[in-house]
Amino acid sequence: MADNISLVVGGPLLRQINDKVIIVQILVMIFLCVNLLLIVTYFKKESLHTTARYILFAVTLLSDSFLLIMSDTLLIFSYFEITINVWSCIIISFLALLYNMVTPVTLTAMTLERYVAICMPLRHGELCSSRRTMRCILIIHAVSSVPSIVILSIFFASASLSSYTQYSICSVESLMLHRWQDHIKAALYQFYFLIMFISIVFCYVKIMKVAKAASGENRTSKWKGLRTVIFHGCQLLLCLIQLWCPFIETALLQISLRLYANVRYTNYILFSLAPRCLSPLIYGLRDETFFLALKNLIFFSLYKRKINLFDKQIQKLQFAQLDSGALH
Template sequence: MADNMSLVVGKSLRQQLRHQVIVLHILVMTFLCINLLLIVIFFKKCFYTTTRYILFAVTLLSDSLIIILSDVLLLMTHFKFTIQIGLCIVLYFPLALYTLVTPVTLTAMTLERYVAICMPLRHGELCSTRNTNYCILIIHGLSSIQCIVVLSIFFTSASLSFYQQNILCSVEIFILYKWQSHVKSAINQFYFLIMFILIVSSYVKIIKVAKTASGENKKSTWKGLRTVILHGFQLLLCLIQLWCPFIEDAVFQINLLLYGQIRYFNYITFYLAPRCLSPLIYGLRDEKFFLALKDYVLCGFVKNGSICVKS
């Protein structure tokens, strides 16, 4: 009786995983196509001279890379494909790096909106293309600290025989001891605490400016405020992602089928969803980018070149 129950549970779990992989790949391909379209528009319509659009492109590239790498790891796990630890490190480093690049860039975009609204006379000086390039380097430097710490601890803790093994690659294999997980979690929590404080303080100061603004100024200020709110919501989803492993570990001890459903829900809600809000914020809400998107799509589907506006 127990064996029959185990077979039923195993078959149900395999079917569930199969359906989840199919749905996830539909979502992944959809998001990648949207991101690719927006990246093409960014370069074709000369948005690469404006700070907020440059940072927007960084999030698009970062999110696309994360989606691709996480999808590769998902397929490898699903088909039980093992690789050497060295190749797994090559996959892990950019995944860990760009998982943090996105929220750090969101914070930089919020600060750019703060400067544009609260310090308009200094916006051109502080948010020049040259300073934006330096900002991107700083973003990558700050984002790399966590994965450098994790890999450094791993290199000093792992035995030489471990490097000769073929393994199922996942981010969990670099956590050999529980205290390593605590160190990683502490670094992440520190990152997001600082980012949360910056976004909230920017929000409060923009509200003060919005109350004193008038006319077109007021409309522009409230639009900037809504953008900051959306950035904050994205950051909140990214922050909740850090708590997902603790929830999943607890559920794993109770019910294996429920564990699969919870992990699937967490991946879509707290991993994919924050990376799909960027196209909404700047791809659809931003008037200039939306017009460029509309123009590009119409030029692609309508043969009459007279409707196409040259940039």
């Protein structure tokens, strides 16, 4: 996502890209509102705080929301050509690279949690306790930070001292001083996603075997878990395709500037924004427990608002009657 935060602006494309930036702002606001509603639901419902998959789900919501805000801010900076200090750009880029990896790594952890719940139900309470889940979150962030640490370490080793005092338009690409840095970053990401892909396929095969052997209501539950793993795999595939986008865009830039801008915009929508809205659809709406908590929160808020409006109407009516009595 961090690599797709800048759009080309210039000449006849200015009006077209301006419309596209507005569309991006609308989509980002919609996704953020949905995520915020689900985050509030999670923190309001105490019973969700002790379940591993809901804790990990909250991590993806917070990570995606933070990344959406950051990438959208950098998109606006890039569009209006706002420059910032290189040190500030380094910090922002580190966070962008980190949370760009947190979501797929967390998805892999959620898939493993479903594997334990379905294939090892007797050990699920022990392996997926709240304490171990919190440790897992620390491990997820540690593992996700490795690519950003490697990329920034290479930048520190390659950049001159004078470059740290300069001001420039911030993007992760601006920290790539050599072509081979892109290859190292791509190799790191491909290695990560290969491990994640193998993990998801392994869980899928194991859960499928258990689902076929199960019967009755238990069979339905296991097939539902299998579908969840498939959705996680699809979301991970979108994140993986995102890594190939810069190579395609670089080739198209040599052909046509307009084609490059259109393809880059499409890639940003499909492979950067779209994966960030799939988590709420998968867990926020498909999961019965979370959906029930969400529905109760919405209905309670609407009911409370109606009660408040009713109380205000009663007070206005009472004041009107008092005023009428005073006149008489």
